[in-house]
Amino acid sequence: xxxxxxxxxxxxxxxALRQSLVLxxxxxxxxTLVAGVDxxxxxxxxxxxxxxxxxxxxxxxxxESVVVPGEVSFPYLPGLLAFREVPxxxxxLDRLGHRPDVVVCDGYGVAHPRRFGLACHLGVxxxxxxxxxxxxxxxxxxxxxxxxxxxxxxxxxxxxxxxxVLRTQTGVKPVFVSVGHRTSLxxxxxxxxxxxxxxxxxxxxxxxxxxxxxxxx
DNA sequence: GCGACAG
DNA sequence: ATCTTGTCGC
Numbered sequence: 001x002x003x004x005x006x007x008x009x010x011x012x013x014x015x016a017l018r019q020s021l022v023l024x025x026x027x028x029x030x031x032t033l034v035a036g037v038d039x040x041x042x043x044x045x046x047x048x049x050x051x052x053x054x055x056x057x058x059x060x061x062x063x064e065s066v067v068v069p070g071e072v073s074f075p076y077l078p079g080l081l082a083f084r085e086v087p088x089x090x091x092x093l094d095r096l097g098h099r100p101d102v103v104v105c106d107g108y109g110v111a112h113p114r115r116f117g118l119a120c121h122l123g124v125x126x127x128x129x130x131x132x133x134x135x136x137x138x139x140x141x142x143x144x145x146x147x148x149x150x151x152x153x154x155x156x157x158x159x160x161x162x163x164x165v166l167r168t169q170t171g172v173k174p175v176f177v178s179v180g181h182r183t184s185l186x187x188x189x190x191x192x193x194x195x196x197x198x199x200x201x202x203x204x205x206x207x208x209x210x211x212x213x214x215x216x217x
Numbered sequence: 218g219c220g221a222c223a224g
Numbered sequence: 225a226t227c228t229t230g231t232c233g234c
Contacts, residue, residue: 039224039225040226041226042226043225043227076223076224076225077222078221078222078223078224079223081223084224108223111223113222117223118223132223135224136223136224138222176223224225
């Protein structure tokens, strides 16, 4: 699948892919393999790296990880992040020996200007259930959630619920959870908490971040 | 029209 | 994303 060559083309592709988005929950009752993906960028060159980490939720043990090198092929434009990161993330997922039950993305799903963020894009393109966990606000408004781990408030745009502002650690800044593809907001919330027993961000995202970053040098 | 704007 | 030390608190 070739990448978009212009903003107009990217937006056209985005709208087309959005037609295939599935919002029903298709996760197994007890998902076993959870993958986390992330991309790192070099400061002074077009070099980038994508990492994918798979963890067995029943044991909490990492079962596999891969890092793939590449180059930037699309500029960073809010609302079009997927066109910059998905190509290399796909390459990483392809090199995985396991087929994860769900993929956690570093960014947003439907909490997006056109309701089709990175997590939705990756989900539709791979067919895998996905959801996003972002570190900073993007679209929508929200009330500050309670200070305890597990407390959350709705991320919304008028009457539309776009996701949840979730406190994964007591007294720590919350994260923004939104659905990607074939995953419900409740499952995404539960999984995010399960994967964040110790830190603010899901373990798989942290590991993917570390691996992609170190591979850059 | 003018800013804001995931990573 | 990336640039970056010390510092406050458990």
